[in-house]
Amino acid sequence: MSAAVPEWIPLLVPDMPSPEELLPYLQRMHAAHQYSNFGPLVLELEAAFARRFALPQSQLTTVANATLGLELVLQALGLPPGARVLIPAFTFVATATAVVRAGAIPVLADVDAHSWLLTPAIARDACQRTRIDAVLPVAAFGMPHDMAAWQQFEQGSGLPVVIDAAAAYGSQWLQGTGGTLVFSLHTTKSLPAGEGGLVVSTRPGLAERVRQLSNFGINLNPAASVPPGALASVGSNAKMSEYHAAIGLVSLSKWECGAQARQALEADLIQILNAASGARLRWQTPACDAPLMAPTTLCARLPDAATRNALEAACAQARLMTRRWYQPLLSQMQALPGDTVRLPTPCAEDLAQTLLGLPFFAGMAQGQRERVRAVVEAVF
Ligand SMILES: Cc1ncc(COP(=O)(O)O)c(C=O)c1O
Incomplete structure (x- = not known):
């Protein structure tokens, strides 16, 4: 008789809430008859994030996933067409696709040999070699960036910096300074919501612009120059649903x-x-x-x-x-x-x-x- 063949050991296994844990949230959602469009669960999740980041809720917004979050942040920065965005060559493909789909040109840079991150020193060197309009470093495998160093870079160079912190929820914070962070809440990430994303930014008005762009670009502000319901800019549909917010809330609680x-x-x-x-x-x-x-x-x-x-x-x-x-x-x-x-x-x-x-x-x-x-x- 041949020896039993061992089972494959998977690379990763999503650590998702159980149906029983989700049920109370799904019941609340169903009772409220609101399933998307910034419903009560999305607002509750955003309030919880605002407390954790010690920021006003207006400085963050949930999105459908990090890829769209990155695209909309780049759009909301108002970069000129053909802007050149510095990204690491060593990252998941979404960092690059977001740059291209936002109408910008990726400039691929090296990473540090030890942290595996694109550092401010590497960005400074890149700026010496070629024109750069924005920098999009990645928190590779969730490893957090030094935000004070990036703030210094932003101030010195005048270039906006956006951290692709897709895998870094709970590791990448603003560290007592400012900045722009985009997290993924994909099922394989540290705060799984199935699909989802979070944009955090202390840049004046940026998170609010991303929120509007995530809702097609429709103006909802009676005080704005275009009437409520009119298109303020050409956005997309990148809203987080109440179903995903329910999963995010359970994941956050534990x-x-x-x-x-x-x-x-x-x-x-x-x-x-x-x-x-x-x-x-x-x-x-x-x-x-x-x-x-x-x-x-x-x-x-x-x-x-x-x-x-x-x-x-x-x-x-x-x-x-x-x-x-x-x-x-x-x-x-x-x-x-x-x-x-x-x-x-x-x-x-x-x-x-x-x-x-x-x-x-x-x-x-x-x-x-x-x-x-x-x-x-x-x-x-
Ligand atoms: C570095 C990086 N950026 C962006 C993404 C895209 O995140 P999402 O799946 O939420 O769009 C990922 C996903 O793995 C990632 O690893």
Whole structure:
């Protein structure tokens, strides 16, 4: 008789509220007969975010997802047609698609070798090389940016900075200063609402403009120059529904507990994998004092491409799912427009050769952790 084939260990498993937890919110929604269009649950979620960010509610708005949030923020900034937006070459494709769909040109930059982030120093260097009209750094894998450093950059350069903080809910804060942040509430992110996004901005009027653009661009303000109901600008439909707000509210009510469990899981896996590899794995390091509060992925950096490829093959053999996160680099994406500017990206290219995402999800069993450990040990 052949030995039992072990089950595949998934790369990630969404940590979503149960139907029972959602029911009270869905009942409230149904009783109110409001299912979208800034209903009571969306307003309650926005009020909860405003308390957490210690901002007036007018300085944030929910959106249908982070991709549309980024697009509308870029539109609301009023950048000239063909504006050049600096983004890291090492990011999820949505960062670039948002730039292109907002009518701007992506300028692809390198990332720091340790934090894997596009830093103010990299942005300053890019500004020396070519014209830049705005900067869109990414909180890669949720790692927060140093907001004081970006505020200094904004003031010094006069260029608007928007942080694509898609994976960084709970990690990326304004840190006592100002800025513009766009979060994803996708099911795989640290505050899952199924689909959803949050735009936070201390830039005067920006969040209000994004809110209007997310509702087609329709004016709802009786004091504005166009009448209520008329189009103030050409927007889109990027509103968060009440269904998604219900999921977001439940997720928010238990966020701290989930975040602690993810931190503990990350610390445990890093420790056992460091031991299994003879300390030859490297990990993303914080860019500032702000820690990563709710990791959603585990991304190991191997010593070289051959070892990465060997670990990837060994994981597949042992039925562990892996992912080459953020690869290929944006600079390799043929579908981006021909006017995309590609700056030198040696660190991003090295990361693309050596990174591998390993299984990481809430409730990962000891037996599953042991299988990951054993594969890493065998490869080293
Ligand atoms: C860096 C980054 N930006 C943007 C997005 C898009 O977020 P959403 O799925 O909410 O549109 C993601 C999603 O994974 C992401 O990782």
